[in-house]
Amino acid sequence: MSSVEIPSRRSARGNGRHLVARLASLAVAIAAYSNAPVALAQDVLIRNAKVHTADARGTLDGTDVRVRAGRIAEIGPNLPAAAGEVSVDAKGRPLTPGLFAGVNVHGLEEVSLEESTVDHAYAPGTQAPPAAVLMRPEFDVMRAFNPASGVIPVTRAEGYTYAVVTPSGAPGGTFLAGQGAAVTLSGAVDSELAGSRTLFVQLGAQAAALAGKSRAAEWMLLDQALAEAKPGHVQAEGDERVLTAAGRTVLAKFLAGGRVAFNVDRAQDIRELLALSKRLGIQPVILGGAQATEVAAELAARKVPVVLDPFLNLPGSFDQLGVTLQNAKRLHQAGVRIAFSNGETHNARKNRQGAGIAVAYGLPWDAALAALTATPAEIFGMGAERGRIATGLAADLVLWSGDPLEVTSVAEAVWIAGRAQDLRTRQGALRDRYLTDKPVLPRAYSPVR
Amino acid sequence: MLLASAANAASAPYPSTYRALPSQPTLIRNATILDGTGRRLDQADLLMRDGKVVALGTALDAGGATVVDAQGRWLTPGIIDVHSHLGVYASPGMTAHQDGNEMTDPVTPGVWAEHAVWPQDPGFATALAGGVTSMQILPGSGNLIGGRGVTLKNVPATTYQAMKFPDAPQGLKMACGENPKRYYGGQRRAPMTRMGNVAGYRQAFADAQEYVRGQQKYQRDLAAYEAKRKKDKAAEPPSPPKRDLKMETLAGAMAGEIQVHIHCYRADEMALMLDLADEFGFKVAAFHHGVEAYKLADRLAEKGACGALWADWWGFKMEAYDGIQENIALVDRPRNGCAIVHSDSAEGIQRLNQEAAKAMTRGNRAGLSIAPEQAIQWVTLNPAKSLGIAARTGSLEPGKMADVVLWNRDPFSVYALADQVYIDGALAFDRKDPGRQPRSDFMLGQPGSEVQP
Numbered sequence: 001m002s003s004v005e006i007p008s009r010r011s012a013r014g015n016g017r018h019l020v021a022r023l024a025s026l027a028v029a030i031a032a033y034s035n036a037p038v039a040l041a042q043d044v045l046i047r048n049a050k051v052h053t054a055d056a057r058g059t060l061d062g063t064d065v066r067v068r069a070g071r072i073a074e075i076g077p078n079l080p081a082a083a084g085e086v087s088v089d090a091k092g093r094p095l096t097p098g099l100f101a102g103v104n105v106h107g108l109e110e111v112s113l114e115e116s117t118v119d120h121a122y123a124p125g126t127q128a129p130p131a132a133v134l135m136r137p138e139f140d141v142m143r144a145f146n147p148a149s150g151v152i153p154v155t156r157a158e159g160y161t162y163a164v165v166t167p168s169g170a171p172g173g174t175f176l177a178g179q180g181a182a183v184t185l186s187g188a189v190d191s192e193l194a195g196s197r198t199l200f201v202q203l204g205a206q207a208a209a210l211a212g213k214s215r216a217a218e219w220m221l222l223d224q225a226l227a228e229a230k231p232g233h234v235q236a237e238g239d240e241r242v243l244t245a246a247g248r249t250v251l252a253k254f255l256a257g258g259r260v261a262f263n264v265d266r267a268q269d270i271r272e273l274l275a276l277s278k279r280l281g282i283q284p285v286i287l288g289g290a291q292a293t294e295v296a297a298e299l300a301a302r303k304v305p306v307v308l309d310p311f312l313n314l315p316g317s318f319d320q321l322g323v324t325l326q327n328a329k330r331l332h333q334a335g336v337r338i339a340f341s342n343g344e345t346h347n348a349r350k351n352r353q354g355a356g357i358a359v360a361y362g363l364p365w366d367a368a369l370a371a372l373t374a375t376p377a378e379i380f381g382m383g384a385e386r387g388r389i390a391t392g393l394a395a396d397l398v399l400w401s402g403d404p405l406e407v408t409s410v411a412e413a414v415w416i417a418g419r420a421q422d423l424r425t426r427q428g429a430l431r432d433r434y435l436t437d438k439p440v441l442p443r444a445y446s447p448v449r
Numbered sequence: 450m451l452l453a454s455a456a457n458a459a460s461a462p463y464p465s466t467y468r469a470l471p472s473q474p475t476l477i478r479n480a481t482i483l484d485g486t487g488r489r490l491d492q493a494d495l496l497m498r499d500g501k502v503v504a505l506g507t508a509l510d511a512g513g514a515t516v517v518d519a520q521g522r523w524l525t526p527g528i529i530d531v532h533s534h535l536g537v538y539a540s541p542g543m544t545a546h547q548d549g550n551e552m553t554d555p556v557t558p559g560v561w562a563e564h565a566v567w568p569q570d571p572g573f574a575t576a577l578a579g580g581v582t583s584m585q586i587l588p589g590s591g592n593l594i595g596g597r598g599v600t601l602k603n604v605p606a607t608t609y610q611a612m613k614f615p616d617a618p619q620g621l622k623m624a625c626g627e628n629p630k631r632y633y634g635g636q637r638r639a640p641m642t643r644m645g646n647v648a649g650y651r652q653a654f655a656d657a658q659e660y661v662r663g664q665q666k667y668q669r670d671l672a673a674y675e676a677k678r679k680k681d682k683a684a685e686p687p688s689p690p691k692r693d694l695k696m697e698t699l700a701g702a703m704a705g706e707i708q709v710h711i712h713c714y715r716a717d718e719m720a721l722m723l724d725l726a727d728e729f730g731f732k733v734a735a736f737h738h739g740v741e742a743y744k745l746a747d748r749l750a751e752k753g754a755c756g757a758l759w760a761d762w763w764g765f766k767m768e769a770y771d772g773i774q775e776n777i778a779l780v781d782r783p784r785n786g787c788a789i790v791h792s793d794s795a796e797g798i799q800r801l802n803q804e805a806a807k808a809m810t811r812g813n814r815a816g817l818s819i820a821p822e823q824a825i826q827w828v829t830l831n832p833a834k835s836l837g838i839a840a841r842t843g844s845l846e847p848g849k850m851a852d853v854v855l856w857n858r859d860p861f862s863v864y865a866l867a868d869q870v871y872i873d874g875a876l877a878f879d880r881k882d883p884g885r886q887p888r889s890d891f892m893l894g895q896p897g898s899e900v901q902p
Binding site: 428 | 540541542543571572575627631743744747761762763764765766767770771772773774775779795796799800803806807809810814815816861862863864865866895896897
């Protein structure tokens with residue numbers, strides 16, 4: 001697949017930058033199994049698990065977890081069975097909170113290079129933006145989110161229960177990409193998770209093309225948008241606006257305590273962002289942060305979290321010079337809250353491999369698990385509701401065949417809000433069809449299991 | 450034979466200047482050895498001398514060799530990646546570094562990837578830290594026939610010639626499916642469809658057949674001239690036909706001197722390419738990416754074509770829609786099946802051991818029985834076979850190149866790290882010794898360059 005997709009060759013598989021989106025025109029046909037949730041909310045007692053709580057209690061061996069009405073009701077050894085409860089014997093295997101699949105475009109993209117299946121960017125201009133492209137913070141990808149996407153079951157089957165879906169910049173759009181939110185990967189019609197709404201802004205070298213070809217223009221335009229969104233702002237006669245009335249309302253709302261996430265790598269851009277955030281009184285989320293280690297102390301002091309790509313150790317651009325596989329460890333040691341996102345959608349399932357690599361390069365195992373569970377939930381406003389195994393929280397749980405960060409382990413069972421998830425996928429159906437010895441009739445006649 | 454001479458004329462220039470790094474006899478003791486031929490040896494020793502594997506066994510005599518205690522650690526052949534673009538799509542991904550696709554014409558067999566390899570790509574060093582000792586650098590897949598690939602030894606060097614694997618056959622990169630037709634069709638020129646793709650390959654090889662006939666005629670005329678000259682001093686020698694770099698490459702492929710590597714995702718298209726190979730008399734060394742290879746694994750095995758595959762990439766375009774995680778295991782399954790885990794990625798090449806681990810796990814979950822000693826072949830001996838270098842590297846057998854990785858633990862783990870990497874018996878990477886961790890010129894003086902590795 002390499003390389004015709006130049007210059008966005010690196011983005012052809014995602015790599016956290018979704019610059020290839022254009023207009024969507026046709027509805028996409030989605031294959032079997034995409035409407036997966038057949039399970040009912042059931043009270044469950046998971047017995048004898050090695051419970052990695054991703055919480056202050058750490059890891060609890062030989063422990064039971066009771067799920068009642070979709071929530072974690074009780075955690076402890078030898079819990080008595082209750083009537084009407086399904087019992088699952090974990091046989092000592094690891095149980096974790098459902099994993100975070102990263103910041104990506106689940107539900108907004110079926111096949112990356114097929115425009116009719118891609119909805120994550122607003123890009124009305126045909127080329128790098130004409131002078132008068134409005135910034136549209138009111139662009140809200142959640143209105144295009146398709147819970148029946150065939151990608152979601154593939155990610156869910158690997159133990160991921162939530163993702164953050166993001167708009168992306170694309171040629172003809174602007175670097176103020178719009179709004180996204182966290183979604184459950186249950187495939188439910190109402191997948192958006194409460195409190196997770198986020199405004200996404202792209203900064204740095206990759207976004208400069210969307211801002212008149214200079215990163216200085218990113219700040220200039222951002223300043224103008226912020227001024228326009230200020231309550232009581234009076235537009236001088238004849239001045240061109242960068243925001244619509246709806247955009248002003250949305251931006252004002254985010255500035256008054258909403259969450260704004262910035263794709264940014266270069267240390268100096270991060271410093272500029274911190275200064276701006278201080279003036280505005282907002283607490284940004286950093287996505288990427290390849291050079292965040294250089295400003296780690298300040299990020300820690302300001303409690304600014306970094307969602308980083310755990311696979312990145314080669315500079316994709318000059319903004320990423322110096323990135324290493326030890327970044328996760330170094331940020332953690334400096335007291336910066338971290339979460340992992342490989343930025344992929346179809347291969348979001350690699351995220352836990354990245355966490356394992358971070359451990360191999362010095363990050364404590366518990367911190368790596370937290371960066372895949374509790375911390376991203378916290379960062380995106382759901383910390384009180386999910387991301388840990390603690391009583392009262394939503395029962396998003398995964399039972400693993402072995403160490404959940406290990407490439408030789410697989411998810412054996414997944415619960416989302418207490419519902420046992422269907423782990424069948426279209427890929428599994430293909431496997432089953434071709435796994436058998438050659439049948440008499442063509443395989444197209446083989447029964448669908 | 451005549452074909453061979455045509456191809457030799459083309460492959461002789463730009464010779465390898467590779468010299469192994471300085472080495473000393475080394476005995477690695479008490480390792481768990483996966484030898485690449487399908488064997489696992491526990492608590493075993495490996496002796497290397499003069500760049501070669503000398504012996505495997507227990508309680509080997511050091512005989513003055515440097516002894517490395519590998520208790521608790523694992524030893525494998527050096528990892529080989531059959532599909533890399535290091536150097537031709539170097540990091541950082543600047544516009545100036547986009548050297549992998551000569552997309553000025555859909556048929557460019559005259560271009561050679563090696564002529565664009567930037568040896569200062571920092572990706573070579575990170576691949577080395579992942580145990581990669583050899584790799585094939587290929588042109589991209591934008592063209593139907595993209596040009597020649599080159600096999601390199603992963604040693605730091607100022608020139609690619611100093612990395613060039615001595616006497617390794619070159620590769621020919623071809624591409625099926627969406628990429629060529631998307632790009633050229635988008636420019637309102639051929640190929641715009643898969644029909645156009647196949648017509649493009651066929652015309653190119655038909656032209657090459659004509660070229661070969663021209664060469665043969667010249668050889669006949671030359672022979673006639675030599676015979677005539679003995680009697681007739683005034684005989685005129687025939688003038689040689691004009692050299693054609695494109696045709697030399699295709700003739701070399703048809704003569705079996707250049708290994709044919711085809712980027713091809715769909716099963717039906719792989720079958721088409723096997724027919725194309727039959728029509729023009731070449732052999733397919735490997736189908737690359739092949740996300741649907743599992744649908745015709747038996748046919749690939751019969752034809753001796755390897756499947757160079759990913760553990761889990763899928764879905765980025767329609768021809769990648771049917772990717773399954775059991776693909777590699779299913780291609781490995783038939784008798785004579787040749788599965789390869791490849792990267793096509795500066796990230797993936799750093800952990801082909803982990804990619805193999807994922808594929809092995811999925812195969813075993815599907816009910817196959819794949820042991821690490823078998824799966825390690827997917828990243829060692831099988832890629833060596835498809836590159837035509839299996840007689841010299843790819844497994845730990847006496848007389849072969851001592852391309853060796855010492856892992857800190859079972860390499861089929863996310864936590865596994867290469868502690869030491871030997872290339873031709875020389876220590877090319879040592880995780881504990883900054884003096885054995887190459888850093889490219891580009892990375893000197895850059896932010897964060899003090900951090901290892």
